[in-house]
Amino acid sequence: xxxxxxxxxxxxxxxxxxxxxxxxxxxxxxxxxxxxxxxxxxxxxxxxxxxxxxxxxxxxxxxxxxxxxxxxxxxxxxxxxxxxxxxxxxxxxxxxxxxxxxxxxxxxxxxxxxxxxxxxxxxxxxxxxxxxxxxxxxxxxxxxxxxxxxxxxxxxxxxxxxxxxxxxxxxxxxxxxxxxxxxxxxxxxxxxxxxxxxxxxxxxxxxxxxxxxxxxxxxxxxxxxxxxxxxxxxxxxxxxxxxxxxxxxxxxxxxxxxxxxxxxxxxxxxxxxxxxx
Ligand code: IPD
Numbered sequence: 150x151x152x153x154x155x156x157x158x159x160x161x162x163x164x165x166x167x168x169x170x171x172x173x174x175x176x177x178x179x180x181x182x183x184x185x186x187x188x189x190x191x192x193x194x195x196x197x198x199x200x201x202x203x204x205x206x207x208x209x210x211x212x213x214x215x216x217x218x219x220x221x222x223x224x225x226x227x228x229x230x231x232x233x234x235x236x237x238x239x240x241x242x243x244x245x246x247x248x249x250x251x252x253x254x255x256x257x258x259x260x261x262x263x264x265x266x267x268x269x270x271x272x273x274x275x276x277x278x279x280x281x282x283x284x285x286x287x288x289x290x291x292x293x294x295x296x297x298x299x300x301x302x303x304x305x306x307x308x309x310x311x312x313x314x315x316x317x318x319x320x321x322x323x324x325x326x327x328x329x330x331x332x333x334x335x336x337x338x339x340x341x342x343x344x345x346x347x348x349x350x351x352x353x354x355x356x357x358x359x360x361x362x363x364x365x366x367x368x369x370x371x372x373x374x375x376x377x378x379x380x381x382x383x384x385x386x387x388x389x390x391x392x393x394x395x396x397x398x399x400x401x402x403x404x405x406x407x408x409x410x411x412x413x414x415x416x417x418x419x420x421x422x423x424x425x426x
Pocket of ligand 1: 219239243311313314345364366
């Protein structure tokens with residue numbers, strides 16, 4: 150019997166590679182930058198072009214499937230995860246990096262069936278690293294299996310997080326206070342590469358023990374979520390309980406012990422849900 154979701158995943162890998170080529174080429178040219186929710190929430194013509202390319206190519210092969218795409222939602226499309234097979238796309242995760250030529254930029258394609266994530270493809274296109282995972286079948290980078298770190302002592306960890314794009318001073322204070330709490334545990338270090346998906350892939354690869362952020366969107370994390378879990382990691386909502394794709398918060402960790410320890414140090418602040426009416 151044909152494995153339809155494997156066909157879909159193979160298609161995702163191929164289209165992510167093509168999209169990555171476009172992103173790499175665009176890096177050599179002048180980039181026209183526009184703003185979305187705030188003056189530091191950036192979008193470029195490349196984000197839009199790449200998303201259109203991915204959606205058009207998937208639609209041709211799987212006409213009945215649904216889409217949630219970062220730029221389509223910015224254009225007013227609904228951000229609703231239904232039971233229908235749904236492609237969750239971030240054409241350029243790390244747009245600010247892209248604009249500045251900071252070399253961590255990823256094309257992210259997640260795929261959910263009946264609201265459960267089935268596979269994830271994250272192509273770090275400057276590094277030429279193709280991260281892939283399918284539910285129950287392991288996680289890989291360029292075909293090599295991924296495994297999270299085995300560390301259980303928080304004092305021996307690197308924790309990743311981001312400053313995000315909210316510049317409300319009260320929110321920035323909370324972000325700094327959370328980082329201070331983590332840093333002073335103490336941990337070996339706090340890092341962030343400017344792409345939620347790549348921070349999560351670094352958890353999957355065992356290079357950092359955990360990543361947390363408040364303010365991300367479902368398209369930043371859907372693909373990488375499968376990669377973290379398939380590499381043996383855990384996903385949680387920062388308020389406790391399982392990860393909620395639409396909640397704008399995430400904790401991805403190598404194990405429960407480290408994950409829970411990070412959660413106790415992070416104070417959650419409000420961010421409007423992705424699926425808010
Ligand atoms: C952003 C990046 C960034 C994170 C932001 C995201 P985008 O995604 O993942 O690291 O801090 O919260 O919105 O806008 O570049 O796709």
